[in-house]
Amino acid sequence: MKITAAPVLVTGAAGFVASHIVRELLARGYRVRGTVRSLAKDKDLAPLRALPGAAERLELVEADLLGASAFDGPAAGCEYVLHTASPYALDVKDPQKDLVDPAVNGTVNVLAACRRAGTVKRVVLTSSMAAITDEPDSDRVLTEADWNERSTLERNPYYLSKTLAEKAAWRFVESERPGFDLVVVNPFLVIGPSIGPGLNTSNQLFVDLLAGTYPGVMNLTWGFVDVRDVALAHVAAMETAGAKGRYICAGDTIAMRPLVEVLERSGWGEGRKLPRLGMDCAAGDFAVRLSSYLQPKGVGSYLRTHVGRVPCYDTAKIQGELGIRFRPVETSVLETLDDLARWGHVTARPA
Numbered sequence: 001m002k003i004t005a006a007p008v009l010v011t012g013a014a015g016f017v018a019s020h021i022v023r024e025l026l027a028r029g030y031r032v033r034g035t036v037r038s039l040a041k042d043k044d045l046a047p048l049r050a051l052p053g054a055a056e057r058l059e060l061v062e063a064d065l066l067g068a069s070a071f072d073g074p075a076a077g078c079e080y081v082l083h084t085a086s087p088y089a090l091d092v093k094d095p096q097k098d099l100v101d102p103a104v105n106g107t108v109n110v111l112a113a114c115r116r117a118g119t120v121k122r123v124v125l126t127s128s129m130a131a132i133t134d135e136p137d138s139d140r141v142l143t144e145a146d147w148n149e150r151s152t153l154e155r156n157p158y159y160l161s162k163t164l165a166e167k168a169a170w171r172f173v174e175s176e177r178p179g180f181d182l183v184v185v186n187p188f189l190v191i192g193p194s195i196g197p198g199l200n201t202s203n204q205l206f207v208d209l210l211a212g213t214y215p216g217v218m219n220l221t222w223g224f225v226d227v228r229d230v231a232l233a234h235v236a237a238m239e240t241a242g243a244k245g246r247y248i249c250a251g252d253t254i255a256m257r258p259l260v261e262v263l264e265r266s267g268w269g270e271g272r273k274l275p276r277l278g279m280d281c282a283a284g285d286f287a288v289r290l291s292s293y294l295q296p297k298g299v300g301s302y303l304r305t306h307v308g309r310v311p312c313y314d315t316a317k318i319q320g321e322l323g324i325r326f327r328p329v330e331t332s333v334l335e336t337l338d339d340l341a342r343w344g345h346v347t348a349r350p351a
């Protein structure tokens with residue numbers, strides 16, 4: 001049952017995650033107001049406008065995270081706000097300007113606009129596992145009580161931007177008592193089919209795997225979560241009256257070796273350059289660490305902080321309180337690949 005007749009505000013509506021949130025909200029009968037940076041990008045916005053229910057119930061408006069009062073208009077009259085917009089890139093020219101400023105100032109700008117609106121009851125913020133850790137410890141189970149204390153502008157700056165943005169959001173509600181509550185979703189690496197034509201940074205992993213970008217099978221393990229499950233988590237965080245605090249949002253982990261095996265088994269290896277050389281051993285880890293210094297800074301620090309580590313996390317809170325169940329990782333992976341082919345990011349799998 002719908003919990004509001006007012007439009008639900010979704011920031012960064014054309015993004016990979018947000019567009020699935022928009023689709024889920026429309027499917028449940030909500031009116032949606034989505035912000036985009038530019039309404040002129042017709043090609044990027046067409047898939048959003050074509051979603052079932054969009055013609056009648058989706059309104060798109062312009063807003064940039066860096067504009068102090070840019071969200072005043074969009075937030076006006078809304079009761080629920082899902083703040084998803086934030087730059088997502090591992091490597092940028094100027095980490096402060098390109099990642100931290102829009103993430104942190106943008107979050108505060110959105111929350112301040114919500115307070116000024118005077119109608120908002122709850123804000124759901126898309127944070128990240130990046131705000132939980134940037135160097136998972138293989139023998140320690142991460143929970144919502146964990147915070148990433150290690151990232152800097154030099155080391156995993158995207159992780160820093162997400163940590164500082166989430167901290168700023170909690171500080172805002174504690175110090176300003178704005179009259180709405182804050183619920184935070186912390187997804188791991190989001191994969192899955194895309195509503196729009198763009199290639200998301202996380203799905204780029206599969207394009208790189210097929211294209212031979214990886215010199216060998218490395219000792220890397222990812223926590224994946226399907227974008228459709230992330231969207232369900234956001235809507236559940238909005239609709240569940242008792243939702244509170246942070247929610248780790250992640251499905252299963254999978255290491256590069258079994259991932260490559262899934263791709264081989266299902267025909268995605270044919271005529272591609274899937275990694276074959278076994279580097280998932282101590283000598284391989286050493287080689288990856290060494291060669292990471294030749295990579296762009298953001299990729300290099302990611303490799304050094306993740307090689308040889310298996311993330312372990314507890315998803316009991318999101319499963320118990322929000323009722324989220326995660327799709328099997330193999331299903332998501334294969335559906336992601338088919339979708340990448342549909343959009344032309346990889347060539348289709350031989351029949």
Ligand code: NAP
Pocket residue numbers: 011012013014015016017018036037038063064065066084085086087088102126127128129162186187188189190191200201202
């Ligand atoms: P995405 O497709 O790149 O979406 C990012 C969105 O942020 C885009 O809609 C973009 O708007 C908007 N944005 C960036 N800078 C902006 C600015 N200055 N002003 C206004 N909007 C701005 O990436 P995504 O994966 O969907 O990410 C969405 C959220 O999920 C982010 O908060 C990200 O940190 C979080 N997250 C993602 C993952 C993942 O693996 N994908 C994992 C955990 C958390 P434009 O369309 O105008 O570019």
